[in-house]
Amino acid sequence: MTIIKSTLGLIGALIIIVAGCESLKSSKPILPMKEYEKMLIGRLDADYIGTRNCLSACHYHDKIRRDFEASTMGAQLSKKSGMPIVDCESCHGPGSLAVKGITPERVKRDASEGKQTACNYRTLINIKNLPPQAKSLICLNCHTANATFSLHNWNASEHAINDVTCIDCHNVHAGPDLIVRPRDTFRMCIKCHKDVEAQYSLPSHHPIHEKRVFCTDCHDPMGSTNENMLRGDSVKATCTRCHAEKEGPFIYEHAENTEDCTTCHNAHGSINNNLLKVQLPFLCLQCHPGHVISSSSSVDDKRLSYTRCTDCHSQIHGTDIPGADGTGTFTQ
Template structure:
């Protein structure tokens, strides 16, 4: 009976997922309306007035062949701007052509044009992306005309992302940060700005966990280890902030405060010192001599990794006292 129910249940989940995706696509991707009765006139007619774009022939959009676009869609200028006859006959009336400049198409209409071709691979999840949901148009990041950038970015990638994500950009100036400003990686090394299919926030370039993305570079922490550190296995971001921190190694806090978030003071740090308080007259606080030295606290509450250096996992136990040495006080 259970086996019979599995297939219908899986099919129902798939149908619900598809319905949600179609709903999102309808919200964030919309085909723009072209001028009534407009017909295609070819790119040469466009260049009679827009002669400044004649040098744009090396643009990848101008070099696409007709068989490379889906459904016999037009190529050249009208592949993006729509049929131009009404625009030409109207003396260049900008209301009779698809415009991507300010005051022209809305963000979802721009996406409707771009996703006509860019609908597979890294672009297929645009409708569910945070950028689409926040009304970011394709043209906010990309400049199609007269642009020598390989990906047609409007600016250098780091400057482009920093224009909106100013808080994250500020973290890049902290003492500990990923080498973005040094030019050894870029934002898209970790993020896909066009959206991802996973449920991990931040549009990360991973199909599964955050850890899988981190381990692409930090493979030495992958293990397996005999003694695993539970937060490491669960999520690297529990201890690290990848955009930059004041603490070393991108730690969210300095030691031992970060460690004490989960680990209360154990037998080393809480062990009684030999120099304990000496009571001269019981019941009289004025006649109590307090300890002058806290050797154990100084030694073991300064930096946990002085002893526990392999915090990501190890084949060695944290201590070798049999029978649970954490209970010792001497």
């Protein structure tokens, strides 16, 4: 009877939580922090029992445990007690109710009947159905901005604001290695950014597939104070980390254009050579009239001047050398 009652109670609680999530999703109010903290307490009638007690009877989670213990997170031991600083219950909540009644004998008996003994995992925190803020709070409880410096701008990041959570990017049970390497990021990011993936299939693109440039070279996905979560203070500062020769200052600058490389270039990919937004000469003709070279009346020059402007204006990003007439025409 009590089992039925508590099961009903639990189902009721689950419905409330799930319904709560629905309304959170649609209206996105930010609750006071303590409301999210409450969601992470777990069942008040359960106790913490430690990973060993959680997992000693049945062995279904041995691989998860081995991987986890070998990971940087699982390997942290308290200097004082020698006990793990992070264990299963740090994230899943107190486990006593989940393993209540599970004994090696019962596991054996179930196995002989061809059954797997499932722990009562419904008594643990229902991570999957938590609102996004609470999901991330599981991690932020330890990974404060002081402990993990790269999370300094997390709360104001486009990702946090748009309900992306830590566990959308980090799968803590993927294996023993929790460190994100640059080469892992493309796969991580295009899970959601399909449009960006498509841009990288265009003929001119930064060598992401070639593993020479990575999403995280330019973006800080856990938040930055800059637009588009860029690593640099501006687009130019982001680009010139690698293309230093375009940084200037030059005696002859191309007006304020070169301050924003994206006036002429796409950052990810383009159908045009050199990542250009618009093909030559049309790129230049957006702002300049074409011209005929005054010193020559040949038809050839006329044609030329309307084709590849950069054949002559080869230093289009800026130069210290004046053109033939002593002004900055970016020809040398």
